[in-house]
Amino acid sequence: MQVTRDFSHYVRDAGEGLRHIDLAVEGVHCAGCMAKIERGLSAIPDVTLARVNLTDRRVALEWKAGTLDPGRFIDRLEELGYKAYPFETESAEVAEVAESRFLLRCLGVAAFATMNVMMLSIPVWSGNVSDMLPEQRDFFHWLSALIALPAAAYAGQPFFRSAWRALSAKTTNMDVPISIGVILALGMSVVETIHHAEHAYFDAAIMLLTFLLVGRFLDQNMRRRTRAVAGNLAALKAETAAKFIGPDEISQVPVAAINPGDIVLLRPGERCAVDGTVIEGRSEIDQSLITGETLYVTAEQGTPVYAGSMNISGSLRVRVSAASEATLLAEITRLLDNALQARSRYMRLADRASRLYAPVVHATALLTILGWVLAGASWHDAIVTGVAVLIITCPCALGLAIPTVQTVASGAMFKAGVLLNAGDAIERLAEADHVIFDKTGTLTLPELEVMNAADIPADVFELAGRLALSSHHPVAAAVAQAAGAKSPILSAVEEAGQGVRATVDGLELRLGRPSFCGAEALVASALVDPEASIVAFSKGSEKFILSVRQGLRPDAKAVIAALKARNIGIEILSGDREPAVKAAAQSLDIPEWRAGVTPADKIARIEELKRRGAKVLMVGDGMNDAPSLAAAHVSMSPISAAHLSQATADLVFLGRPLAPVVAAIDASRKALHLMRQNLWLAIGYNVLAVPVAISGVVTPLIAAAAMSGSSILVMLNSLRARSASREIV
Amino acid sequence: MEILVILVPLALMLGGAGLVAFLWSLRSGQYDDLDGAAWRAIADDEPPQEAPAKR
Numbered sequence: 081m082q083v084t085r086d087f088s089h090y091v092r093d094a095g096e097g098l099r100h101i102d103l104a105v106e107g108v109h110c111a112g113c114m115a116k117i118e119r120g121l122s123a124i125p126d127v128t129l130a131r132v133n134l135t136d137r138r139v140a141l142e143w144k145a146g147t148l149d150p151g152r153f154i155d156r157l158e159e160l161g162y163k164a165y166p167f168e169t170e171s172a173e174v175a176e177v178a179e180s181r182f183l184l185r186c187l188g189v190a191a192f193a194t195m196n197v198m199m200l201s202i203p204v205w206s207g208n209v210s211d212m213l214p215e216q217r218d219f220f221h222w223l224s225a226l227i228a229l230p231a232a233a234y235a236g237q238p239f240f241r242s243a244w245r246a247l248s249a250k251t252t253n254m255d256v257p258i259s260i261g262v263i264l265a266l267g268m269s270v271v272e273t274i275h276h277a278e279h280a281y282f283d284a285a286i287m288l289l290t291f292l293l294v295g296r297f298l299d300q301n302m303r304r305r306t307r308a309v310a311g312n313l314a315a316l317k318a319e320t321a322a323k324f325i326g327p328d329e330i331s332q333v334p335v336a337a338i339n340p341g342d343i344v345l346l347r348p349g350e351r352c353a354v355d356g357t358v359i360e361g362r363s364e365i366d367q368s369l370i371t372g373e374t375l376y377v378t379a380e381q382g383t384p385v386y387a388g389s390m391n392i393s394g395s396l397r398v399r400v401s402a403a404s405e406a407t408l409l410a411e412i413t414r415l416l417d418n419a420l421q422a423r424s425r426y427m428r429l430a431d432r433a434s435r436l437y438a439p440v441v442h443a444t445a446l447l448t449i450l451g452w453v454l455a456g457a458s459w460h461d462a463i464v465t466g467v468a469v470l471i472i473t474c475p476c477a478l479g480l481a482i483p484t485v486q487t488v489a490s491g492a493m494f495k496a497g498v499l500l501n502a503g504d505a506i507e508r509l510a511e512a513d514h515v516i517f518d519k520t521g522t523l524t525l526p527e528l529e530v531m532n533a534a535d536i537p538a539d540v541f542e543l544a545g546r547l548a549l550s551s552h553h554p555v556a557a558a559v560a561q562a563a564g565a566k567s568p569i570l571s572a573v574e575e576a577g578q579g580v581r582a583t584v585d586g587l588e589l590r591l592g593r594p595s596f597c598g599a600e601a602l603v604a605s606a607l608v609d610p611e612a613s614i615v616a617f618s619k620g621s622e623k624f625i626l627s628v629r630q631g632l633r634p635d636a637k638a639v640i641a642a643l644k645a646r647n648i649g650i651e652i653l654s655g656d657r658e659p660a661v662k663a664a665a666q667s668l669d670i671p672e673w674r675a676g677v678t679p680a681d682k683i684a685r686i687e688e689l690k691r692r693g694a695k696v697l698m699v700g701d702g703m704n705d706a707p708s709l710a711a712a713h714v715s716m717s718p719i720s721a722a723h724l725s726q727a728t729a730d731l732v733f734l735g736r737p738l739a740p741v742v743a744a745i746d747a748s749r750k751a752l753h754l755m756r757q758n759l760w761l762a763i764g765y766n767v768l769a770v771p772v773a774i775s776g777v778v779t780p781l782i783a784a785a786a787m788s789g790s791s792i793l794v795m796l797n798s799l800r801a802r803s804a805s806r807e808i809v
Numbered sequence: 810m811e812i813l814v815i816l817v818p819l820a821l822m823l824g825g826a827g828l829v830a831f832l833w834s835l836r837s838g839q840y841d842d843l844d845g846a847a848w849r850a851i852a853d854d855e856p857p858q859e860a861p862a863k864r
Contacts, residue, residue, distance in 0.1 A: 110848070111848030111849070111851070111852050114845060114848060114849070114852070115852050132842075132845060133841065133842040133845060134842055134844040134845030134848065135841070135842045135843060135844045135845060136842070181835065184835055184840065185832065185835060188828060188831045188832060188835065189828065192824055192825075192827065192828040192831075195824060196820065196821060196824045199820060199824075216810070219813075223817065227821070
């Protein structure tokens with residue numbers, strides 16, 4: 081049977097006879113990886129570009145059209161020790177990137193204008209108290225206007241547009257007072273300059289825009305990054321299937337190119353990517369991802385199989401009933417959009433506050449003007465004071481308070497191996513006081529491990545490992561990995577559903593079912609772990625048994641203890657059988673556990689806890705966990721999780737250890753603390769500054785100092801979130 | 810004070826040059842991978858492919 085891989089779905093034409101493909105790469109995290117990959121790929125002839133993007137963990141490749149098969153890049157990366165997947169940029173991500181760039185351009189323009197206007201303002205301020213001629217002052221003011229007006233017109237666009245949208249929808253948002261403040265300040269300054277006045281506020285207006293743009297850009301950048309991570313997750317999941325394109329010709333195609341009615345081949349050790357019915361073959365399948373049940377189910381002609389099931393022993397031909405991946409992907413995109421739109425709750429709080437804020441600020445400014453007129457001041461002076469109130473109350477520090485903390489905290493979490501999937505995850509995670517763990521794949525590792533390797537002579541174990549390399553069975557793969565086997569035994573023959581055998585130095589070696597190796601007696605006499613799979617190995621007349629199961633994550637016990645030390649309630653809810661769950665709970669010292677729980681039961685339990693006022697963090701990986709992940713206050717999944725649950729989870733953690741769970745909780749608690757502090761700082765600034773502005777003593781110098789002082793204070797405070805990732809467990 | 814005629818345009822030109830440089834670097838994608846760029850700066854150069862025979 082011939083297998084070809086078809087990547088045409090992902091290859092773009094880059095012009096000038098070049099082809100382009102983007103690959104999402106797993107496990108790139110340092111400069112060494114970057115250099116290794118770039119050198120390794122550039123060494124392939126006819127490759128014109130190989131560039132790693134470390135931030136997004138992707139590789140861009142270009143090569144001369146018609147010379148290379150993209151599959152070769154993936155093979156080369158595999159040799160270098162990285163798993164790569166072809167990647168298709170979503171249109172939503174393109175839009176985020178464009179928006180991010182636009183904000184950065186605005187920020188550049190505003191920062192340039194701020195610096196130059198400030199350069200002109202400082203001579204004016206010092207000249208006002210010494211001997212500057214009025215003509216010189218006017219000249220400097222006109223120059224400032226020349227820089228500030230066009231710059232504000234360009235860099236203010238994000239605010240003006242958003243304010244206009246809000247006003248035409250007859251609501252207000254934070255951008256309305258900002259826009260009014262900036263426009264009034266600039267307008268008043270022009271009028272003052274025409275009348276040769278002493279003060280102009282060009283510097284304050286443009287500086288305000290600069291600081292606000294910093295906040296906007298950071299916020300946007302975090303969203304862009306979240307979107308990129310989500311895009312990679314979608315690519316990293318097996319998204320290909322072996323489709324029959326002839327009676328015995330197979331093409332490995334992206335699932336997007338599979339339609340209902342197609343026939344796909346499901347080989348042992350492969351995860352099914354579609355829903356369908358078996359039409360030929362017989363095998364055992366592992367549906368633990370869908371049902372949580374770890375015992376294998378027998379599949380034969382007519383058995384329905386679902387996306388996410390793992391094929392264990394034999395090859396199956398499956399007729400596709402639903403190209404479920406298409407709907408799943410759509411589902412993921414939809415869920416992601418929801419997650420991203422459910423912006424930070426504090427952000428929403430700030431938006432709500434702004435609805436109050438705008439009328440209050442505008443009323444204060446108006447009262448200030450009227451008050452000064454009644455007190456006998458001229459209309460001109462009263463209006464200048466009123467505008468000064470508007471400028472000084474512009475929510476500069478408020479706009480930076482949340483995004484700066486979020487950016488720094490998400491960076492710290494990223495380093496600890498946690499990716500944010502939802503915008504408001506940090507705040508919700510910080511409140512969690514009860515953790516529910518799923519067992520399979522969450523507390524345990526998703527891969528199988530040999531539990532009794534120490535009981536078997538090392539040379540025998542190594543031989544078993546080498547023999548295991550010839551089998552596709554996942555249990556055999558676990559044996560091979562545990563033995564660190566590198567060179568397969570060439571003469572090995574696999575007997576489907578039974579095991580592998582080979583003859584070495586006149587001795588027959590067999591690895592497989594106990595009956596295949598004649599080791600039933602040994603299995604019957606041995607004390608065997610109820611949840612382990614048993615493989616037998618025979619070398620001539622010597623017989624051994626290996627017990628293979630999912631081991632607990634290496635630091636699970638320490639993590640549970642650390643959570644307890646933080647006074648967080650812990651329990652296990654698992655769909656698995658009772659003995660398995662009980663064993664795990666006992667070894668981790670968790671008194672509360674339930675076995676054989678259905679998805680509906682899990683949700684009921686979460687609702688019960690919610691009613692009691694607990695904020696539940698659900699950590700789970702199976703497709704059966706997706707509903708409960710969504711029901712919980714906040715949720716987390718390991719990166720090995722099924723598509724759907726990963727898309728539902730608020731946070732995703734990487735790697736073998738469980739420690740990121742604790743690290744994420746610590747980081748988010750610290751971040752929430754800092755966000756609150758920042759909000760108080762910003763509010764405190766306004767409380768102090770507004771009376772000063774009303775009293776009419778605010779010169780442009782005071783406005784500029786107060787504004788930049790409070791913004792920088794808030795930014796520095798946010799940087800403290802960086803240290804959060806250090807104390808893990 | 811005539812010196813202002815030179816200094817002010819000079820200052821604006823320098824600032825403008827900075828802005829143009831920033832916009833150019835943004836357009837050419839230099840802010841796309843800040844993590845990677847940080848490492849590239851300290852990475853070793855590629856070893857020379859083949860030293861030319863003549864000296």
